[in-house]
Amino acid sequence: MLHESIRPGSEKARIWQICDELFAERGVIPTGREVADIYVSEGGNEGTGFTQYSHWKKALAEEQATGAGKTVDPIEPGSVDFRALNVTADGALLLPADIRRAMALDKDGRVTVQVRDGELVVISPMAAVRRLQKKAQELGPGSRLASDELIAERRAEALRE
Structure with a gap:
């Protein structure tokens, strides 16, 4: 679900990739703590992990609400x-x-x-x-x-x- 506005190889891209992988693997939205912990274990900043997780989660919610013309x-x-x-x-x-x-x-x-x-x-x-x-x-x-x-x-x- 990485969006075109995300620069490949950026911190944002990596965090969103972690979110996407966990979501695809489990079928449920991962927690911010899970995402931040993985990102920190790779040498990233915890705050950046949480911030980008919240942006990813918001983008996912918007996509699910409006995606493919579906009504909720x-x-x-x-x-x-x-x-x-x-x-x-x-x-x-x-x-x-x-x-x-x-x-x-x-x-x-x-x-x-x-x-x-x-x-x-x-x-x-x-x-x-x-x-x-x-x-x-x-x-x-x-x-x-x-x-x-x-x-x-x-x-x-x-x-x-």
């Missing part, structure tokens, strides 16, 4: 049955594509985790938003907003004074 459909969480996965010795857990789709996991791969009684609970931001939207719908359109109630109380107090 809202992501809806789904379900996948239990299955065995392996956790590597360093604690990494690779989630297959169908599980990532069911989690409504966006391209940046961010999740929130919790351990409840030894069980790992992982939720994507989109799944959390959908959960909150569902709870809000359960309140129903007839529900009054707390802010409206507060304003009404304050006006009543002002009239009494």
